[in-house]
Amino acid sequence: MNSLLVETQGLGVSFGGVHAVNSVDFRLERGELRCLIGPNGAGKSSFFRLLCGQYKPTRGSVKIKGKSIDGLQSYQIARLGLGIKTQVPSVFDGLSVEENIWLSARRVNSSREAATAVKEVMDTVRLSPIAGNQVGALSHGQRQWVELGIVMATRPDLILLDEPAAGMSDEEVKRTAELIKAANQKCALIVVEHDMEFIRMIAKTVTVFNRGTVLVEDTVDIVLNDERVKDVYLGKDLEMKG
C-alpha cells in the first residue's frame, strides 16, 4: 500500500493578484502528525481549504491516497478519509455527548460497528465522564474535545485541525495536546496552530508557511531555531519558555 496520504504538486490558489498559496509541494505519510505554522496571511487556511476541496486550485494538484481530488466535492473528499474539525457537520446542543458521537459514528458505520467506534472515541478522547452531559452546557474546551470526537467517530485517515488550542486555559491546552497525540495513534493529523508552546508539546515535523510558500520543513527544534523562521515572526518570541 502506498504510504503517502497527501501529496500536492505545484499547488496554488490566487485571489485577484494575491497568491494565497503558491507552488506548494507537500507530502504527508500515513499516520503522521504534522504542524503548520506561519505568520498571519501566510496561506495556512487557504492550504487547508485546498486539501478539503473548499477552494479549487488555480494551479497544481492535490492527491489523497494517490487519487486526484480534482473535480470532487467536499463530501466526496471526506469519503476518501478526510475529517475536518472546523467542518463538523452537526453538533446537536440538545443531545448528550455520547448521543452526538453515536450519530456521527452511525452516519458511516453499521450499528454494530458504530457501537465499537463510539466506545473507542469515548476512551481515546476521554469523554466517558461527561458522556451523559448535554453538549449545549459544556465549557469551550469540552466542546472542542467533543467536536474532535465527532470527527474521530467517522474513523478518518486524516484529520485537519485549525487552531485546536485557541481560547483554552493552560490545563485545557495540555489536555488537548494529549488528546491529539492519542488521536494520532489512530490516524494522521495536520494541525494549524499559532501557540508555539502547544506546537512543542505535539510536533515532530513542522512545515512553515510564508507568503503562500513553504519556507522550511523540519523537526520542531530545528524549525523554531531557524533564523529565517524567526525573521518572518519578527517581533514574536519564538524562544519559548519551555
Ligand SMILES: Nc1ncnc2c1ncn2[C@@H]1O[C@H](COP(=O)(O)OP(=O)(O)OP(=O)(O)O)[C@@H](O)[C@H]1O
Ligand atoms: N477567499 C479569499 N478571497 C480573497 N483573498 C483571500 C481569500 N482567502 C485567503 N485570501 C488571502 O490569501 C492570503 C492568505 O490567507 P490565509 O487565510 O490562507 O492565511 P493564514 O496563514 O491562514 O492566516 P491566519 O493565520 O491569519 O489565519 C491572505 O492575504 C488572504 O487575505
